Amino acid sequence: MLPSVVKGASRGKVRSLGSLSLRLCTDQHGSPPPDEAAALLEVKTRRPSIDPSTCSVLLFPGQGSQFVGMGRGLLKYPNVKDMFTAAKKILGYDLLSLCLEGPEEELMKTVHCQPAVFVTSLAAVERLNQENPKAIESCVAAAGFSVGEFAALVFSGSMNFAEALYAVKVRAEAMQKASDMVPSGMLSVIGRPQAQYKYACLQAREYCKSVGIEEPVCSVANYLFPDGRVIAGHQKALDYLQQNSKRFYFMRAKPLAVSGAFHSELMQSATEPLRDVLRQVEVRRPEINVYSNVDGKRYMNESHVRRQLVKQLVSPVKWEQTLHEIYERMQGKKFPYTYEVGPGRQLGATLQKCNRKAFTNYTHVDATISDD
Numbered sequence: 001m002l003p004s005v006v007k008g009a010s011r012g013k014v015r016s017l018g019s020l021s022l023r024l025c026t027d028q029h030g031s032p033p034p035d036e037a038a039a040l041l042e043v044k045t046r047r048p049s050i051d052p053s054t055c056s057v058l059l060f061p062g063q064g065s066q067f068v069g070m071g072r073g074l075l076k077y078p079n080v081k082d083m084f085t086a087a088k089k090i091l092g093y094d095l096l097s098l099c100l101e102g103p104e105e106e107l108m109k110t111v112h113c114q115p116a117v118f119v120t121s122l123a124a125v126e127r128l129n130q131e132n133p134k135a136i137e138s139c140v141a142a143a144g145f146s147v148g149e150f151a152a153l154v155f156s157g158s159m160n161f162a163e164a165l166y167a168v169k170v171r172a173e174a175m176q177k178a179s180d181m182v183p184s185g186m187l188s189v190i191g192r193p194q195a196q197y198k199y200a201c202l203q204a205r206e207y208c209k210s211v212g213i214e215e216p217v218c219s220v221a222n223y224l225f226p227d228g229r230v231i232a233g234h235q236k237a238l239d240y241l242q243q244n245s246k247r248f249y250f251m252r253a254k255p256l257a258v259s260g261a262f263h264s265e266l267m268q269s270a271t272e273p274l275r276d277v278l279r280q281v282e283v284r285r286p287e288i289n290v291y292s293n294v295d296g297k298r299y300m301n302e303s304h305v306r307r308q309l310v311k312q313l314v315s316p317v318k319w320e321q322t323l324h325e326i327y328e329r330m331q332g333k334k335f336p337y338t339y340e341v342g343p344g345r346q347l348g349a350t351l352q353k354c355n356r357k358a359f360t361n362y363t364h365v366d367a368t369i370s371d372d
Contacts, residue, residue: 002280006090006166053334053361055140057326058155058341059351060121060148062317064256065344066113068102070120073369077126083161087119090165095119110179110259114147114172115165120367121151121342122161128341128365135339141289141298143322145347146262147171149293149309156286158305163281170277174270175313179260181269183235184217186256187242191227192249200248204237211236221263223320225353232261267313274313278306296321319347320354327358335361343367 074080075096084096098107099116106112121144129136144152150168153159159167191197201218208216218233218241231241238255245253260266283302290299292308296318299305327335335358340347345364352359 002163002166002277003090006162053336054138055336056135056138057336057338058125058139058142058152059338059347060142060144060151060155061117061340061342061344061347062145062148063110063113063117063262064258065342065346066099066107066117066120067343068104068107069100070116070343070367071096071099071123074120074123074127074367077123077130080123080126083119083123086162087115087165090162091115091169108257110176111169111172114175115168117342118147118151118165118168121148122154124341124365124367125151125155127369128339135337139288140336141291141326142286143291143326144293145319146293146312146317148342149290149312151342152290153283153286153299153305156288156290158284158286158290158299158302159281167274167277167281171270171274171313174273175262175267176259178267178270182266184233184261184264184266185235185238186221186230186232186258186261187238188252188254188256189229189231189241189245189250190252191229192251193227195227195249197229197231197248200241200250201231201233201237203244203248204233204240207240208234208237217261217265219264220316221261222317225320225350228320228350228353230256232264233266234261263313263316265314270313271310275306275310278309291322291325293317293319293322296325298325319350323351323354323358327355338362339365341365341367 071084075084087095095116098112099120107116125136142152142155144150147168150159150164154161154164189195189197197220201220204218205216208218213234213236216234216237218231218237220229221232222230224230231238241248241250242253242255283305285301286299286305291297292299293312294308294315299308329335338351338358338361340362343366348359348362348364351362
């Protein structure tokens with residue numbers, strides 16, 4: 001059962017956050033739209049094509065983008081204080097203080113950084129709404145990297161803030177628990193054109209078997225940009241890849257500061273807790289296009305959202321494919337404005353490597369602002 005504090009928060013002011021209240025038509029009981037409303041929504045989606053240069057796309061970062069100081073200066077924007085107040089009740093600790101002051105080692109923990117990135121990213125949306133409301137009004141699509149997908153879904157009206165934050169809390173705790181079960185991690189790799197990532201992972205698994213690891217895991221966890229990958233798996237497999245990087249045509253192989261092998265089979269034990277909580281939260285069809293990490297395709301309905309969010313834990317994040325899906329267009333067609341909302345600029349960097357023309361309309365909306 002969802003805690004009463006989550007239900008209370010979702011009924012209160014936080015539920016109707018100004019720029020976050022892009023949501024589907026619902027009846028007076030808040031249930032999914034009846035057939036008539038659904039039919040109207042279908043008609044609405046068949047509107048005439050519009051000039052892409054008048055539209056915007058929002059990208060929400062994931063774990064790894066967090067830093068001490070994020071959220072500074074954002075409390076002056078509408079709803080942000082309410083978001084952090086609700087977060088304190090839902091999480092059971094002072095998230096704002098952790099974001100602003102650390103300590104860094106606590107903020108970096110999976111159980112803390114996922115909720116922190118989620119909330120500060122949506123706080124950055126509030127900043128964007130104040131500084132450039134047209135960017136919010138003209139938004140036609142959103143995507144989030146890993147936990148960032150939850151923020152994208154809240155923005156789209158598919159989930160409400162409080163319930164989504166509770167789901168993120170459950171997700172982060174389950175992923176931390178799965179990480180603690182076996183020594184594992186993630187390796188950022190930039191390869192030469194002839195690099196064969198799947199073959200390298202196969203060789204790493206064979207090595208693990210030779211040293212006594214049963215059912216070793218080593219697989220591509222993130223497709224970031226051409227020749228940019230993150231590989232996840234047993235720690236011995238990653239060590240093997242690092243030590244043999246030249247053999248596999250890796251120009252760079254750098255361990256990531258994460259607690260486990262996210263988006264791999266080693267996260268299997270985390271799927272059931274997330275599946276359980278997603279059954280309890282209200283999920284609606286997104287009002288704008290939101291793209292799934294699992295296959296880069298847009299979400300179609302409520303059950304699709306629930307299913308893909310669970311599958312995402314053990315599937316690679318196909319971010320490069322997602323960007324191609326969002327920005328693919330005929331020669332000469334204009335590109336939308338892109339806003340990365342939240343800590344870090346990693347998604348902008350991947351966009352630049354995947355599509356330089358789309359990147360010319362990129363803006364970073366930071367999760368900090370000077371206090372003066």
